[in-house]
Amino acid sequence: MEARHWNSKADERAARLARASSALGARLTGKCVDAAAITTLLEAVIASGDRVCLEGNNQKQADFLAKALVKIDPKRVHGLHMVQSVLALPEHLDIFENGVASRLDFSFSGPQGARLAQLVSGGRIEIGAIHTYLELFARYFVDLTPKVALVAAQAADAQGNLYTGPNTEDTSAIVEATAFSGGIVIAQVNELVDGKTTTLPRVDVPADWVSFVVKAPHPNFIEPLFTRDPAQISEIQVLMAMMAIKGIYGEYGVQRLNHGIGFDTAAIELLLPTYGESLGLKGKIGKHWALNPHPALIPAIEAGWVESVHSFGSELGMEDYVRARSDVFFTGPDGSLRSNRAFCQAAGHYACDMFIGSTLQMDLDGNSSTATLGRIAGFGGAPNMGADARGRRHASPAWLKAGREARSGRSGAAGTPRGQKLVVQMVETFREHMQPAFVERLDAWTLQEQSGMALPPIMIYGEDVSHILTEEGIANLLLCRSDAEREQAIRGVAGYTAVGLARDRRAVENLRDRGVIRRPQDLGIDPRQATRNLLAARSMRDLVDASGGLYQPPRRFRNW
Numbered sequence: 001m002e003a004r005h006w007n008s009k010a011d012e013r014a015a016r017l018a019r020a021s022s023a024l025g026a027r028l029t030g031k032c033v034d035a036a037a038i039t040t041l042l043e044a045v046i047a048s049g050d051r052v053c054l055e056g057n058n059q060k061q062a063d064f065l066a067k068a069l070v071k072i073d074p075k076r077v078h079g080l081h082m083v084q085s086v087l088a089l090p091e092h093l094d095i096f097e098n099g100v101a102s103r104l105d106f107s108f109s110g111p112q113g114a115r116l117a118q119l120v121s122g123g124r125i126e127i128g129a130i131h132t133y134l135e136l137f138a139r140y141f142v143d144l145t146p147k148v149a150l151v152a153a154q155a156a157d158a159q160g161n162l163y164t165g166p167n168t169e170d171t172s173a174i175v176e177a178t179a180f181s182g183g184i185v186i187a188q189v190n191e192l193v194d195g196k197t198t199t200l201p202r203v204d205v206p207a208d209w210v211s212f213v214v215k216a217p218h219p220n221f222i223e224p225l226f227t228r229d230p231a232q233i234s235e236i237q238v239l240m241a242m243m244a245i246k247g248i249y250g251e252y253g254v255q256r257l258n259h260g261i262g263f264d265t266a267a268i269e270l271l272l273p274t275y276g277e278s279l280g281l282k283g284k285i286g287k288h289w290a291l292n293p294h295p296a297l298i299p300a301i302e303a304g305w306v307e308s309v310h311s312f313g314s315e316l317g318m319e320d321y322v323r324a325r326s327d328v329f330f331t332g333p334d335g336s337l338r339s340n341r342a343f344c345q346a347a348g349h350y351a352c353d354m355f356i357g358s359t360l361q362m363d364l365d366g367n368s369s370t371a372t373l374g375r376i377a378g379f380g381g382a383p384n385m386g387a388d389a390r391g392r393r394h395a396s397p398a399w400l401k402a403g404r405e406a407r408s409g410r411s412g413a414a415g416t417p418r419g420q421k422l423v424v425q426m427v428e429t430f431r432e433h434m435q436p437a438f439v440e441r442l443d444a445w446t447l448q449e450q451s452g453m454a455l456p457p458i459m460i461y462g463e464d465v466s467h468i469l470t471e472e473g474i475a476n477l478l479l480c481r482s483d484a485e486r487e488q489a490i491r492g493v494a495g496y497t498a499v500g501l502a503r504d505r506r507a508v509e510n511l512r513d514r515g516v517i518r519r520p521q522d523l524g525i526d527p528r529q530a531t532r533n534l535l536a537a538r539s540m541r542d543l544v545d546a547s548g549g550l551y552q553p554p555r556r557f558r559n560w
């Protein structure tokens with residue numbers, strides 16, 4: 001029997017490094033590559049058919065490397081399998097249009113959602129799966145291990161040690177999966193330190209995990225994704241936030257939670273020090289967060305509501321504030337935030353008692369999705385955050401109460417005592433352009449048919465949703481005991497959409513009598529009192545003042 005060679009990955013890695021050294025010549029000094037030679041480097045170390053991870057996060061982008069990847073000659077390198085969290089930049093899809101890449105596994109496409117849908121329908125991109133973040137990271141270590149990883153960091157030294165600064169995000173997961181499986185890691189950095197006159201504030205990624213470093217000609221792009229201007233919060237959103245605080249947060253005693261992105265959750269954050277205080281809830285709710293450093297959370301932090309915040313990423317302009325509030329945020333000896341998307345996703349899934357977010361469409365089973373006709377936005381972390389963690393074994397009051405409500409009166413396996421995560425979908429009945437949020441059938445089913453997916457791209461499954469909150473009221477799905485009750489509970493808060501108008505009025509009133517559906521007045525909330533005056537900050541300038549001048553909003557949010 002012929003002896004098997006067990007070191008092919010190491011040999012291939014050595015061969016790629018040798019090709020790079022030969023191609024670059026004097027343009028390579030140690031691990032540092034001349035920025036003008038970056039495309040040459042990529043063509044030397046990437047082979048056709050490779051699995052490549054380009055760091056495209058929710059916020060931090062390896063944009064210089066993305067532009068270089070587009071310039072690769074498709075005759076030399078083609079058919080790449082891209083595995084990355086987010087498609088945020090035009091270049092992320094340009095590489096499919098020019099033939100460099102052909103297959104994609106991702107989590108979120110945001111601003112590229114419409115273009116992605118066009119390329120998929122035109123057969124230009126083969127989608128492996130739309131993942132949730134933690135799922136994609138896990139597959140990096142199983143069957144989607146990158147052969148080449150292109151990442152971004154704040155700074156590097158001559159040896160190749162990396163300092164990621166506040167925005168570690170996906171970097172550590174990407175680099176570890178690649179470096180420990182014979183792969184090549186290339187990092188673009190904003191600055192190089194010499195180790196003498198300048199040093200790294202801390203080492204986030206050790207040098208022996210990094211193959212090459214290039215100083216980009218401009219700082220890497222960072223999107224202030226979670227920043228919301230309080231001036232844009234409507235009085236309907238204030239009303240919904242009041243219902244959330246009194247009817248869900250307060251009633252379940254939610255202390256550990258995650259907020260999705262949006263003006264509705266920003267309204268909740270800004271009502272904690274005002275409306276929440278009037279309800280006597282300080283110290284009883286909202287103490288521990290899996291959350292980016294949202295500016296809207298500043299007033300609640302300053303008022304002593306928040307004990308800890310662990311973050312997926314950072315937020316532009318919050319650097320000085322985070323450094324000054326190290327008791328709340330996870331910071332290094334240098335004072336800057338240490339974010340980590342993988343760990344924070346795990347915290348949101350297992351350590352939090354509640355997720356509250358929004359969606360584009362919801363059906364009568366409570367299934368929701370942001371993948372709609374003409375726009376495949378992906379899911380980001382919502383399927384992790386918005387899922388009951390079946391592996392969880394530690395108890396908390398909120399988790400136990402939700403579990404009791406869901407299993408009351410049931411027998412057998414369905415009645416076995418256990419807790420349940422609160423998963424709240426907070427949506428206005430009509431979205432922008434008067435598109436209804438509630439539909440009889442999700443577009444996800446049509447997308448499945450059009451693209452040949454194995455399953456419809458549903459973001460959060462209805463069986464995991466505990467509450468639906470609209471301007472009409474709260475539907476507590478934990479208390480429903482049949483599919484028919486569940487349907488009427490959803491119709492009962494769907495307002496003047498076609499779904500809402502088709503409700504069985506008698507059934508809905510019966511559900512209201514049982515407390516399954518609760519209107520604002522059932523909660524003792526007068527909609528006339530839901531005004532913007534309740535917000536702890538009503539403008540970006542108010543947030544700056546609340547921070548004591550530490551928060552520095554990005555330019556586009558300044559109007560003074």
